[in-house]
Amino acid sequence: MVTPKKFGSWKPWEEAPEFTQESFVETINGGQAFRWKQVAEFYEGRWSSNVVRLRYNNGMIEYSLPFGSDQVNTLKGLRSYFACDTNFSDIADSLPWRSDPILATAIKNFTGLRILRQPLAETLLCFLCSSTKQIPQIKAICEALALDLGNPLEDGSYTLPDWGSIANAGEQRLRSAKLGYRAKYIYKTALFLAERPGWLEGTEAAPTQEARARLMELPGVGRKIADCTLLFGAGRLEAFPIDTWVGKILTRAYQLEGLKQTQLQNFARIHFGTAAGYAQQYLFAAARAGYIPS
């Protein structure tokens, strides 16, 4: 029995942003998104109703789509997902790397790193799954949610569930997806959203501070998850999530021992500026790879 071939031939993604091998892998597989998996030499990813295989080949990105998918629409989705209308090279140059050797090291090692522009509703769901979990576990939870409650895709895999499906499923059903205590937060958030049609869309359209305050009304969403949702799911590059990694980088590498979360937030805003969240992603990547101390 041979597995049926479900994906078409590889084609160059002509409009792809410039990546290095490292920045390409880090962008899709470095903790911004949780639905990419490496298969042989390529990466297979899902968002909304898109399924895409991407591979890095001598400075070019090539793609392969499942049979039956709409190529024009998927390419449009890729442009949005990778925020191709944003010039990250210019933004990186605007960061204070000239006076900040730690940031300079991080940028140098991940040149071309991008902040993804994922669907807000999915980003919120994934980061509600993320608390005190490592990236492989978060991926496993998201996959379990998709298998149990998502909708089928062209290749036989599944989308993440929408919030309505989660509200209908109930908390116990979520618990079976290895969610643990996060199940209650996710279920209560689903109920909150079910009672408020358009609430997420309104949040996405609001100025960042207001959007953050609204997200933090949701059960289980504190400052960190709100900022991840804004940064990776709404293109708000000023959002600066402080997780355990970034907290350690700031306190140790930047010698800010003793500062509270809000003080670290102020430091980040003042030192890194309007694209602080982009700086955060460079620091996060470089710390995990061991290029800078944490």
Place this chain on the structure above:
DNA sequence: GCACAGGTAGATT
């Protein structure tokens, strides 16, 4: 067996 992990909310100083 036990500490620890991309946090948050509620209780207790």
Place this chain on the structure above:
DNA sequence: AATCTACCTGTG
């Protein structure tokens, strides 16, 4: 207002 602690579960 600052500092514990419980909350689930997989991994080392």
